[in-house]
Amino acid sequence: xxxxxxxxxxxxxxxxxxxxxxxxxxxxxxxxxxxxxxxxxxxxxxxxxxxxxxxxxxxxxxxxxxxxxxxxxxxxxxxxxxxxxxxxxxxxxxxxxxxxxxxxxxxxxxxxxxxxxxxxxxxxxxxxxxxxxxxxxxxxxxxxxxxxxxxxxxxxxxxxxxxxxxxxxx
Amino acid sequence: xxxxxxxxxxxxxxxxxxxxxxxxxxxxxxxxxxxxxxxxxxxxxxxxxxxxxxxxxxxxxxxxxxxxxxxxxxxxxxxxxxxxxxxxxxxxxxxxxxxxxxxxxxxxxxxxxxxxxxxxxxxxxxxxxxxxxxxxxxxxxxxxxxxxxxxxxxxxxxxxxxxxxxxxxxx
Numbered sequence: 001x002x003x004x005x006x007x008x009x010x011x012x013x014x015x016x017x018x019x020x021x022x023x024x025x026x027x028x029x030x031x032x033x034x035x036x037x038x039x040x041x042x043x044x045x046x047x048x049x050x051x052x053x054x055x056x057x058x059x060x061x062x063x064x065x066x067x068x069x070x071x072x073x074x075x076x077x078x079x080x081x082x083x084x085x086x087x088x089x090x091x092x093x094x095x096x097x098x099x100x101x102x103x104x105x106x107x108x109x110x111x112x113x114x115x116x117x118x119x120x121x122x123x124x125x126x127x128x129x130x131x132x133x134x135x136x137x138x139x140x141x142x143x144x145x146x147x148x149x150x151x152x153x154x155x156x157x158x159x160x161x162x163x164x165x166x167x168x169x170x
Numbered sequence: 171x172x173x174x175x176x177x178x179x180x181x182x183x184x185x186x187x188x189x190x191x192x193x194x195x196x197x198x199x200x201x202x203x204x205x206x207x208x209x210x211x212x213x214x215x216x217x218x219x220x221x222x223x224x225x226x227x228x229x230x231x232x233x234x235x236x237x238x239x240x241x242x243x244x245x246x247x248x249x250x251x252x253x254x255x256x257x258x259x260x261x262x263x264x265x266x267x268x269x270x271x272x273x274x275x276x277x278x279x280x281x282x283x284x285x286x287x288x289x290x291x292x293x294x295x296x297x298x299x300x301x302x303x304x305x306x307x308x309x310x311x312x313x314x315x316x317x318x319x320x321x322x323x324x325x326x327x328x329x330x331x332x333x334x335x336x337x338x339x340x341x
Contacts, residue, residue, distance in 0.1 A: 003238065003241065003242070006241070007238075011234060011237070014229050014233060014234075014237075015227070015228045015229055018227070018228070018229045018233075019224065019225070019227050022227065032229060032230070032233070035229065035233075036233075036236065036237055036240065039237045039241070040237075040240060040241065040244070043241045043244065044244065100212065101212065101215060101216055101219065104212060104213055104215075104216030105216045105219055105220045105223070107216070108216050108217050108220040109220060112220075124224075126195075127195065127221045128221050128224045128225050129225070130192055130195070130196065132192065148188060151188050152187075152188045155185070155186055155188065156186065158217065159186055162213040162214070162216075162217065163213070165213060166212070166213045
């Protein structure tokens with residue numbers, strides 16, 4: 001296995017991995033570090049690439065595990081506060097932000113950030129990245145039922161809160 | 171993309187119940203991407219637009235270079251060899267240590283044995299030593315005698331077997 005294979009098979013997943021790490025960590029810099037580490041690990045394990053059926057799912061799984069490790073060490077050190085509802089909004093806000101829809105999108109961002117870890121991971125992988133239930137269960141090492149149940153809970157939690165915002169104009 | 175309000179309502183309901191396929195979810199994102207969304211759908215639209223917008227987030231432009239550079243810096247399999255070599259020599263060292271320990275204990279055991287034997291069997295007086303030896307030899311010969319008597323019994327069986335065989339062959 002050489003660098004060319006790495007560039008063709010592994011590197012194209014970078015943005016998906018980055019977004020997932022960002023979803024978990026809520027910090028661009030940390031997410032970037034994690035994805036870099038993922039790639040180094042995958043490169044060092046290149047002798048076993050033949051056994052990996054779905055390279056993207058494999059990389060995503062490593063991203064999840066390294067992000068969790070990172071999250072734990074950050075929380076232990078208290079380097080930066082990982083509040084329940086940390087904001088993962090763009091720095092370069094789109095013009096929408098000024099409109100009402102933009103404001104609602106900010107609410108959505110906060111709602112999703114406030115979801116429990118697993119639900120947040122699953123709603124991201126499904127609704128942002130468009131993975132199948134099968135792929136998600138492989139990435140997160142969960143069985144299919146757990147994926148579905150957690151997605152259902154996540155969507156309904158978001159829905160309930162959105163409806164409340166709508167009703168009271170929060 | 172055009173979608174009448176009834177179909178939209180149905181699809182969104184299916185979405186909340188996690189019954190939509192990936193294609194249907196894509197349809198929803200595409201629908202809400204467009205303008206002219208009725209006010210009543212504002213929050214739902216915000217959700218799907220948010221998903222859509224999140225997907226545009228990418229790593230910075232130098233990311234590939236950084237990764238490739240750090241990968242090229244990796245000591246290509248050399249590290250693996252060093253690790254393997256260290257592991258192999260550790261294994262050999264462990265084997266040698268076990269062998270040395272075994273030799274040490276066996277030698278100690280032997281030494282203590284021979285020391286005890288020589289302490290018990292040494293007689294100052296040659297006459298006494300001779301008597302002791304005779305006693306020991308007598309005991310051995312007695313043992314042999316007894317063994318011979320037992321062996322004779324086995325002989326009986328042999329003879330009987332031979333007899334049976336000869337009568338059998340005669341028949």
